Amino acid sequence: MQKDALPALRGERIEKLDPRFLTTLRDHVHRTLRAAILSGRFGANERVNERQLADQLGVSTTPIKEALRQLETEGLVEALPRRGVLIRFNSGWAEEMILARAALESMIAHLAAKRISKTEADTLEAIVVQMKTATAAGSPDELIALNETFHDQIHVSSRCAYLARMIERQQFYDASIRRVIHSDPQERDKALSEHAAIAAAIISGNSDKAERVMRDHVVRSGETYLKIVFEKNEDI
Template identity: 85%
Template sequence: MESGAGDDRIEKIDPRFLTTLRDHVHKTLRAAILSGRFRADERVNERQLAEQLGVSTTPIKEALRQLETEGLVETLPRRGVLIRFNAGWAEEMILARAALESMIAHLAAKRITRDEASKLDDTVGLMKAATADGGADDLIALNETFHEQIHIASRCQYLSRMIERQQFYDASIRRIIHSDNKERDKALAEHTAIAAAIVSNDSDKAERVMRDHVVRSGETYLNIVFRKKEDI
């Protein structure tokens, strides 16, 4: 099925972002693909995407070329641009992210300063309060802060850059995940364990609990984006 002009799966670009239009078009399309808003092997049309986003076809072409280098789309003769992202690809991204995040946590446990440890503990405290309140938006923001603090404490540069390619959640998926009471409680317990291991300089445990957390949350993502669709 070809995506149509009336499709509401992706939003128009905010005019404030026009100075960096190419990057924002790429991020918008990438997020739409990784959130499962396009099916694997679905053909997309450049002009229709341009109309949906309210831009010309030039940044669309540039974004699609970039997405092709990432393996998320493929251009075929006489068939156009096809979506190549599927459950198998997503699972590999999850495992790659788990490997990278776990190594970053391992190094953070070795390199974290007292001030950084205090800030990480403070963030966990805020996460506990937000979990009790049930505010998904607050939890999303705190989750990003939590992982960012660990990245900073790790002093990693190469690994932190690599992990940017493995970011597969967008705000809509995060909101669904954090709106579930059981998921919020599991995430809090996991984040608390990760912080405790890092603050106590237990690098092996930090690596293990971080890997387990990313894999489990990744399974939740797969269930939302792919497996529930298969049951419909």
């Protein structure tokens, strides 16, 4: 991945919030800041300024303070006396999140292969067909949406409400990172091949294979994420 393929990560770190989200402002501020941290837009041990964040997001400092407190409970930031709020997310933390997500997604795929209905199998197969079309067209935004739809459908088919809730804490991409990844033709082709293999294993009821290919996919895409965000080349 070329370093100059990251223009989206070099400008404003955070975009202003859509006014439609003001009814749940605290949650949206939290998600926006969390995504920015997990996308590497803040360096490890970097001090963040509440007023600057408020100005960037176009909000008061109150939801910023609330969001930072929530992020501190997640371990992503730390508030220190006389030093302010420091970013604690780093490549080591990211590796752990990737491995945790790989474990959860692979088990969900395992159970989906055992529990998927005929209707759900047809839906999953149709999503892969859409992915093939979007891959051929080189449409990153459509692929981002289809990727989420693909994994959501597997979650539905698995009947794993508990595991699906757990996995929300292991989401480490945001749209800008996904767009960089899917802008690479080789990455698009790899992702399509892996998604097709996952779907085929689940639809055929091969739970062990579904578990294995899902884990391999999450780990490999995670390595791509690490290279983009942290320029880290070691394997997980």
